[in-house]
Amino acid sequence: MSTTAPVFSLEADSISKSFESGAVSIQVLRRFSVSVRPAELTLVAGPSGCGKSTLLSILSGLQAADEGRVRALGQELSGENSRTLERFRLKHTGFVFQGFNLFSALTALEQVELPLGYMGLSRADIRQRARQALDEVGIGHRGSMRPAQLSGGEKQRVAIARALAKRPQLLFADEPTSALDAVSGQTVIDLLRRIAVDHGTTVLCVSHDPRLIQRADRVLAMEDGVINRDWRPGDTGSRPGMHSDDHTGALPFQGDRR
Template sequence: MSSQPLPMTALDATTQVSLQAISVSKSFVSGHVQSTVLHDLTLNMCASELTLISGPSGCGKSTLLAILSGLQGADQGKVIALGQDLSLLNLRALERFRLLHTGFVFQGFNLFPALNALEQVELPLSYLGLSKTEARRRATESLEEVGLGPRMRLRPSELSGGEKQRVAIARALAKRPELLFADEPTSALDAANGQIIIDILHRIARTHGTTVLCVSHDPRLVGHADRVLSMEDGRILSDHRPTSLPTGSGYGTEEPSA
């Protein structure tokens, strides 16, 4: 069942399970009312794939993301990420695991106003123990990968929403994570920028062999995912793989051949 985070090609990647939820349940108590958000969920996610979890708000998809990424613990069941049972790790070890293996992209871009794009990306790298030059090299590379090479000296106030989200992606990407989690990455953006973002995430999965898990209620993203899980009321209703990218998106054709 466990998988090794090895470099993979797109072809054999579909067989590599990198992230698993096994009988995960989660409920919240508010006052005297206990509401179950996740009902005994089991699912496997594969490397080199962009998995999209979609569903209406309140269906539990963000909670699922929090649990799968180790930001929150499950009430029951367990999460195995890269062969590691996350419930066995303490807070310090979880932080270490996230530092080494996971990247995050949030709905709000959460960039430090004082830092330029390059520094935003370098910041987490410096905690990885990379040398200054290596951190700079990786940060530059990531920013170029998301198409921000020429704008890496600008601060968030000088960047558009789409560009800010690309900085946030570069920040997550520069760590070279095996797991990349994105929570509603496009909902603060217009359609065009949303397309760019989902395309970048998809490309990352293909070219880096990263397991990309994206949570969104945005139906426009469905066509860009390798796999779509529809959630409602804490359960997965459907699990399907769109056979082909929708026509007219304009971005599917740019997909690199990994």
């Protein structure tokens, strides 16, 4: 892996991805490029099937693109084997999924401690980090509870604490609020935003929850595998940093094209 000082923490350069469905090949992403900055909550929004989750899985190293290059924290991920990608994810990334995916046998504290145990940390470090993460998401007092004793919002906060305790530079969230009620959803949104701002973490979130748009630093609106709008809700104008080379039927970009 080559390492350079990153201006953007995540970069995709002309990536393409297609899936086979029987005899039909479905092109999800075609020569797609995007760059994401650290310390921001970047939201990828769009309708179901537009390719936003595929984009997330490729940028996070969960899936390989058919072609193109992906750089994360200045490291080239394209072409790396699964072992190397696992090591990269262990060291640098956190994930929050729509389903909370918590082991029903473990307490909230143990859920958070579990991945830390594979990072080579001491027992005391693991315990301290786990408690700190649970406190940060506001459920430190619920550490001894198992998933069956927690509400949906609390479970998602445990899932966020599990990701946060790793102190990742990259945090990926896939529809983190869609299974939650309005209050819990708002809490999760605020947490993700705070993690980006307070920890300098690159938070890339995929969602179609309109509440998230208001809280995101940057929004990438996707449709049919291309980004048709890139803007900052807090700004009056749009900002550079991404583009798609897909010219087939895409709506005009508001961001710059490289």
